[in-house]
Amino acid sequence: MARKTKEKWKTYGNVFDEFTLRNLFQLSSRGFFEELQSPIKIGKEANIFTAVTKDSTTVIVKIYRLETCDFNRMLDYIKTDQRYVNIRRSRRKIIFAWTQREFRNIIKAREAGVKVPTPYIFKDNILVMEQIGSPKPAPQLKEAYPEEPEAFYQTTIDYMRMMYLHGLIHGDLSQFNILNDNDNPVFIDFSQGLTTESHGWQDYLRRDIKNVANFFKKLGIDSDQDDLYTQITHK
Ligand SMILES: Nc1ncnc2c1ncn2[C@@H]1O[C@H](COP(=O)(O)OP(=O)(O)OP(=O)(O)O)[C@@H](O)[C@H]1O
Ligand SMILES: [Mg+2]
Known part of the structure; x- marks a missing residue:
């Protein structure tokens, strides 16, 4: 059974590198989601997917691309943050710290009382969080001007x-x-x-x-x- 599930993740093989695939498989084994749906956004640094869970809710999976991230830009930004001044300059370390920082910031904003997606977990270059909007993701403000x-x-x-x-x-x-x-x-x-x-x-x-x-x-x-x-x- 486990093997079969692992096989399923292999079909994403041309989309993700081995390392990311392994992490996706692990996260799904731990029950954070069953499978990824189509990407909702291919960004500069990250790809954003929706994914369904066992109880059919939809979550957002943000995956920082290990190969094509501009990690020099990331480093410039992250090293100004007091929490990361001593960050090591390896490509992977920077991308993982970047993901971790996003997770920590969402938690901090939430503590402040701001409406943000509930963060569920991060692992290396992957962040899983609540999808805002249901059944479809809520639009960006630039696409949907407020009525009030x-x-x-x-x-x-x-x-x-x-x-x-x-x-x-x-x-x-x-x-x-x-x-x-x-x-x-x-x-x-x-x-x-x-x-x-x-x-x-x-x-x-x-x-x-x-x-x-x-x-x-x-x-x-x-x-x-x-x-x-x-x-x-x-x-
Ligand atoms: N939790 C969420 N719920 C609904 N939609 C989301 C959520 N997170 C991201 N999205 C959608 O995906 C788009 C891209 O997400 P995000 O802004 O986090 O990535 P990005 O701009 O590519 O990031 P980065 O600048 O970090 O590379 C958002 O503009 C939004 O439309
Ligand atoms: Mg954005």
């Missing part, structure tokens, strides 16, 4: 402040990494998130604010970026 932009905007700013107060900056926040789940924002893609103990976090926050302010401007919400910065960071 003012409320959506306010919650987005509240989330940024809640994260800040809990010591976390998203670092890549924009209409691409905010999902619109029935008119409620859900933050995703925390791989660039860093703690406020890290050098230069202010620049990352300013960039997040700029992206958010520019997007909502299109929806008729005018905001001053300096005011927003103060609003988010005041004691």
